[in-house]
Structures are given as structure tokens and as C-alpha cells.
Amino acid sequence: MANDKSSMQLITRGILSENPIFKLALSMCPAVGISTTVMNGFMLGIAVLFVQVFSSVTISTFKNVIHPRIRIPTYTLTIATWVTVIDLVLAAYLPEAYAKMGIFVKLIVAFAIITMRLEMFACKEPVKDSFWDGLGMGLGFMIGMMVIGFVRELLGSGAIFGFDVLGFKPLLFFILPSAGFFVVGLMMAFFNWIEVYYKRSKGLK
Amino acid sequence: MMMLVKIRYIVLAALFFVVAPLAAQAEGLIVDQTFSGKKEITVKLSGAVDRKVAENVGNYTVFEEADPDIILALGSATLGHDSKSVTLQFKAPLNTAKTHVVTAQGLAGIDKTTFKVSKSYLGYLFGIFISALLINNFVFTKYLGLCVFFGTSKKKSTAKGMGVVFTVVMVVSALMSWFFFNFILTPFNLNFLQIVVFIGLVSLTVQAVDTVLRKVNPILFNSFGVYLVLVIANCVIIAVPLILANNNYNIFETFMLALGAGGGFLLALYLMSSVSERLQLAKIPPTFKGLPIAFIVAGQFAMAFLGFSGLQLF
Numbered sequence: 083m084a085n086d087k088s089s090m091q092l093i094t095r096g097i098l099s100e101n102p103i104f105k106l107a108l109s110m111c112p113a114v115g116i117s118t119t120v121m122n123g124f125m126l127g128i129a130v131l132f133v134q135v136f137s138s139v140t141i142s143t144f145k146n147v148i149h150p151r152i153r154i155p156t157y158t159l160t161i162a163t164w165v166t167v168i169d170l171v172l173a174a175y176l177p178e179a180y181a182k183m184g185i186f187v188k189l190i191v192a193f194a195i196i197t198m199r200l201e202m203f204a205c206k207e208p209v210k211d212s213f214w215d216g217l218g219m220g221l222g223f224m225i226g227m228m229v230i231g232f233v234r235e236l237l238g239s240g241a242i243f244g245f246d247v248l249g250f251k252p253l254l255f256f257i258l259p260s261a262g263f264f265v266v267g268l269m270m271a272f273f274n275w276i277e278v279y280y281k282r283s284k285g286l287k
Numbered sequence: 288m289m290m291l292v293k294i295r296y297i298v299l300a301a302l303f304f305v306v307a308p309l310a311a312q313a314e315g316l317i318v319d320q321t322f323s324g325k326k327e328i329t330v331k332l333s334g335a336v337d338r339k340v341a342e343n344v345g346n347y348t349v350f351e352e353a354d355p356d357i358i359l360a361l362g363s364a365t366l367g368h369d370s371k372s373v374t375l376q377f378k379a380p381l382n383t384a385k386t387h388v389v390t391a392q393g394l395a396g397i398d399k400t401t402f403k404v405s406k407s408y409l410g411y412l413f414g415i416f417i418s419a420l421l422i423n424n425f426v427f428t429k430y431l432g433l434c435v436f437f438g439t440s441k442k443k444s445t446a447k448g449m450g451v452v453f454t455v456v457m458v459v460s461a462l463m464s465w466f467f468f469n470f471i472l473t474p475f476n477l478n479f480l481q482i483v484v485f486i487g488l489v490s491l492t493v494q495a496v497d498t499v500l501r502k503v504n505p506i507l508f509n510s511f512g513v514y515l516v517l518v519i520a521n522c523v524i525i526a527v528p529l530i531l532a533n534n535n536y537n538i539f540e541t542f543m544l545a546l547g548a549g550g551g552f553l554l555a556l557y558l559m560s561s562v563s564e565r566l567q568l569a570k571i572p573p574t575f576k577g578l579p580i581a582f583i584v585a586g587q588f589a590m591a592f593l594g595f596s597g598l599q600l601f
Contacts, residue, residue, distance in 0.1 A: 107578055108434060111522055115430035158490060162483040170479060188529050191482050192522040194434050259428060260589030267575075267582025275574040 089214040096218025103226030103266075104273050108195040112186050113230055114262035120243050123231030125179045127224025129172065129187055131217070133164045134196050138204040138216030140164075145205050157200045158191075165191045195219065233265055316397060320389070320404045325380040326362075328389065328404050335370035340393045342366055347375060352386040352403065359387075412543050417598065419547025425523050426555035427585070427592040432523035436555060437581050446560035450553025452496075454546070457527055460492040461545035464528035465538055478532075485528040523552055558588060 100106060103113050109130075116122045137160045141148070148156050169187050172180045180187065190196070199219050204212040235241055238257030240248035255261050319331040328349070340346060342364050349359045362376040381387065386405035394400050425431045439449045464485050472478055500508040527548050531541045562584050571580050 107437075110433040110437070111430050114433065155487075155490060158486055159483065162486050166479060166482050169482065185526060185529055185533075188482055189431070189522045189526060191486055192525050258593070259430075260586050260593060262430065263582050263586030263589055267579045267586060270582065271574045271579035274576075274579065278574055 089210075092211060092214040093218035093221065096215065096220070096222040097225055098222075100219075101222045101226055102195045102219055103223060103230075104270060106195065106198075107270075108198065109193040109223065110266070111189070112193075113227060114266055115259075116183055116186055117227055117230040117234060117262060117265075118238065118257050119235045119241075120228050120231040121179070122182055123227030123229075124224065125172075125176070126183055126186060127220070127227045129168045129183075130190055130193065130196070130223050131220030132168050133161060133190050134199065134220040134223075135213060135216040136164045136167075137161050137196060137200060138212040139209060141200045141204040142207065142209045142212035148205070153201075153205060154197075157197050160200075161196055162191050195223065230262075230265055230269065233269070234261065316394065316400060317402045320402055322381065322404060322406065323374065326377045328375045328377075328381075328387065330373045330375070330389070330402075332371050332373065332394075336366070336373075336394055338366050338370065341370075341373050346392045346394070348390045349375070349377075350388055351382065352388050355388070412539055415540055416543040416547040416550075419544050420551045420554065421592065421595040422598055424551040424555060424592050424595075425526065425548050426552060427589040429526070431526050432521050432552060435521050435523075436552075436559065436585075437578060440556050440559035440581075441563050443557065443560045443564065446556035447553070450549070450556045453521075453523065453552050454549025456489075456492055456496055457524055457549040457552075458542065458545040459496070460489045460524060461527045461531060461541050462538070463488050463492060465531060465536070465541045468528070468532050472532075481529065481532055485525055485532075488528070489524050523548065555588070559585065 096102070102108050103110070112126055116126060137157070140160050141157060165188065168190070172183075172187060199215065203215045207215070232242065234256045236247070237253050238251070238255070238261070240246060240251045256265065316333055317330060318333050321329055323329040344361045344364050347361055347364060349361065350357055351359075359381070360378040362378045365374045365376070366372070367374070375389070386403055388401065388403050391400045392398070419425070423429055426433070426436050435449070439445050467484055467488060468481075472480060472484065477484075497508075527545050530536075531544060534540075536544060559581075563581070566580060566584070575583075
């Protein structure tokens with residue numbers, strides 16, 4: 083069934099119809115916690131993308147060796163290994179960005195989205211498809227983080243990627259921690275509204 | 288006989304060591320000494336002192352008791368209006384959890400005055416607890432465990448059960464992680480294995496609680512057992528060991544942190560569930576139904592918890 087899916091379909095599915103943040107509502111902690119700027123969202127997105135792709139490929143490669151009863155511990159250890167790798171790499175080469183993300187890089191190990199993709203996809207499908215699926219999911223997460231970061235940075239500090247765009251600060255409230263909840267909630271409502279509107283216009287036809 | 292003499296000398300020597308620091312404290316010149324801010328130490332004196340001597344930064348040396356080699360840089364020293372209190376301003380924030388030793392030269396004509404500034408340890412432990420519970424609430428200020436938070440805060444009874452299970456697992460796994468971190472990871476220089484070891488320990492703890500509860504109290508297991516599975520893949524639980532490893536907490540501090548974090552999670556779940564029960568009766572626009580409105584309510588809670596940020600008890 084999934085074999086006839088092209089790589090493009092797998093990627094777009096992760097970004098649009100099954101977007102981890104807005105559609106599946108998984109891994110919300112970083113989406114609220116550190117999405118204060120586009121750059122932060124981008125960096126954590128890269129880290130998650132890396133972990134997702136590599137653990138998907140690893141599990142998919144060894145799927146015939148793993149006994150079904152110990153599959154969950156195996157997933158956890160695989161993810162933990164790849165998280166350790168990206169954690170050390172970021173700490174060594176990008177110490178500034180790493181300091182901003184704080185504990186969240188290490189917490190990728192507990193992100194529900196990665197375990198879920200391994201359980202639902204990578205342990206059944208061939209390596210190549212798992213790679214594309216992981217890439218799609220990772221990209222979907224990254225884009226979601228960047229969109230939230232974009233809204234919060236633009237409204238909070240009037241800048242994008244650290245460059246001053248508006249020249250003034252419209253609502254300082256948006257870079258305060260608690261605004262993360264409001265932005266995510268309002269954006270979810272916005273996407274729901276589009277869906278409802280779309281369905282209604284279709285129904286009228 | 289010889290033994291008695293020896294014991295007498297030992298007792299005298301011990302007494303000397305106990306009394307000597309008291310004598311060095313210059314007969315009650317210093318009435319009170321406290322940390323008055325992150326960068327400040329305030330010293331109250333029994334009598335007025337010379338302004339010129341008291342405000343000369345060079346007359347003071349301050350260091351942490353644990354490392355006497357590192358002299359902390361002083362920004363300024365100010366004498367109060369009544370000439371009876373000195374405020375020492377530091378250039379960098381102090382670690383107020385540590386005991387600081389201050390030596391002042393020439394104050395009130397006395398050659399050298401040495402005194403220690405420290406917080407009460409119990410107060411400090413309680414401070415960690417309150418901080419994890421309210422000021423740095425794991426859900427509303429640190430944004431951890433949101434999946435479970437939004438998933439299980441529909442009913443009050445569920446929220447209570449979940450919170451209790453979380454607190455128990457958190458305390459047990461944090462204490463275990465502390466032992467592993469201090470006696471295995473640090474001595475063998477295996478700090479890079481933190482994540483792998485901690486997540487393994489958490490899963491083990493959950494499994495252990497599951498087995499024990501099933502045998503010891505089946506009724507409790509029937510009501511709480513469902514949540515145990517959810518606990519494993521949760522960032523709140525794994526965050527506690529990571530934080531204690533980052534801050535080098537000792538066992539008491541670890542216990543207080545885990546207890547505060549668990550209690551904070553319980554509090555957040557309970558608050559949220561009481562609102563959710565009301566929300567079910569409210570008329571909500573269709574686009575906001577479900578998660579969006581829950582997020583907005585959580586945002587309001589987060590704003591309310593922001594009010595705790597100035598809280599400082601000790």
C-alpha cells in the first residue's frame with residue numbers, strides 16, 4: 083500500500099496533512115517553549131529532523147532483527163543515541179544557539195512524534211520510504227516551529243531572523259513565555275477556521 | 288592517666304578551634320549580615336564607623352568558603368546614612384546558596400574583621416521546592432509535559448491520579464538518577480551517556496512501579512495503572528534528572544526538586560481539569576473547540592503564574 087507512494091507524497095504528507103504540530107498536536111512542549119524567534123525554531127527543527135531521519139533509517143534497517151516485545155525500549159535507546167550525537171555536535175560547534183535552546187535539545191529524546199513515527203511507519207516499511215517519511219515529518223516539525231517563531235518574533239520584537247524589519251516593537255507580550263500558548267492556540271483555531279470555511283464552501287456547491 | 292591527659296588536650300584543642308573563629312569576629316562589631324540581592328551583601332554594624340575606611344573597596348576581600356583562591360570582584364561599598372550599615376555591591380551575581388567569607392580591614396579601628404554570610408540551608412531547600420512548584424512551574428513556565436497535560440486534564444479524578452503517579456515516579460527516578468550520576472557517570476567520565484542512562488532509568492522505574500503496584504495494591508493499580516504507560520514518553524520526568532545533573536545538586540536538593548516538580552505538575556493538572564469541566568458546558572465557537580481553547584486557557588494560567596516570579600521566601 084505504502085510502497086506505491088512516491089517520496090514527494092511522503093514528504094508533503096508530513097508537512098501538510100499530518101503536520102506534527104498543527105494536525106497531530108504532538109511535541110507541543112518546544113513549540114510553546116522556545117519558539118520566540120525564527121532562528122530558535124529553525125535550529126531545534128534541524129536537530130529534530132536529524133534525529134527523526136536517522137532513527138527512522140536505523141529502525142527500518144534492523145526491523146527484522148528486533149523482537150516485537152522489546153521494540154519500545156529499542157526505539158527509546160536508538161533515539162537516545164542519536165539525540166546524544168546531535169547534542170554533543172551542537173554543544174561543540176554552535177555553543178550560542180545551544181545555550182538558547184537549553185534543555186530542549188536533550189528532551190528531544192522524549193518527543194512523542196519520533197517514537198510514534200517509528201512505531202507506525204519505520205518498523206514496517208522499507209528503508210528508503212522510512213527515510214522520506216522521517217524527512218517529511220522532520221520538515222513538518224521544522225516549518226511549524228518556524229511559523230510560530232515568525233509570528234512571535236515579528237509581533238514581539240519587530241524583527242525576522244534577528245533583522246529589524248518593522249522598526250518598532252508592536253507587542254512586547256509576544257516574546258514573553260506565556261504568549262507561546264496564545265499563539266499556538268490562535269494558530270490552531272485559524273487552521274480549523276480555514277478547514278471549516280473550505281468544507282462549507284464545498285458543501286454549498 | 289596518660290589517656291586522660293591526652294583526652295584533656297584533645298578537648299582543649301577542639302574547644303580552641305571552636306572558640307577561635309568567634310574571637311576573630313571582633314567582639315560584636317558585626318550585628319547582622321545578609322544577602323540583600325543577587326549582587327549585594329548588607330552588613331549591619333553595632334556602632335558608627337569612619338566613612339572613608341568603610342567605603343574603600345580595597346579594604347574588603349570576599350570569597351566563597353569552598354574556594355578561598357577566587358577573590359570576588361567588588362564594585363562598590365556604600366555606608367548607610369546612619370553610618371551603621373555597609374552595602375557591598377559586587378560586579379558579578381553571587382551564588383547565594385554558598386557560604387561567603389568577608390574580611391574587612393580597619394573597620395572601626397580594628398585591624399581585621401572576618402565574618403561569614405550564608406543562607407539557612409533548610410530555607411534554601413524549601414526555596415528549591417517552592418521554585419519548582421510555583422516560580423518555575425514545569426508546565427506553565429518551562430513548558431514541559433504538554434502532551435500529557437492537555438491529554439489528561441479533562442476530568443478532575445483523572446488529573447489527580449495522573450499527578451500522584453507522576454510525583455511518585457519522578458521522586459523515585461530522580462533519586463536513582465542521582466545515584467547513577469554521582470557514583471557511576473561522574474567517576475568514570477561518562478557524562479556524555481547522560482541521556483541514554485536517564486531514559487533507561489525512567490523506563491525501569493515505571494516498570495518497577497507497575498509491577499509493585501500490581502502485586503501490592505491491585506485496586507490502586509486498576510485506577511492508576513493506565514497512566515503509567517503514558518509516563519515513560521514524557522519530558523517532565525526526564526527533565527528532572529537532566530536539571531539535577533546540570534546543577535550538581537546533592538541528594539536533599541534532588542529530592543526537593545523532584546517533589547516540587549511533581550507537585551507542580553499535579554497542581555497544573557488539577558487547575559486545568561477544573562477549568563475543562565466548566566468549559567464543557569460553555570458555548571465555544573466551533574473553530575476554538577478542543578485544543579485551541581485549552582491552549583488559550585493554559586496561556587492565561589501561565590500569565591497568572593508569572594506573578595509568582597518575584598516570590599522570594601528566604
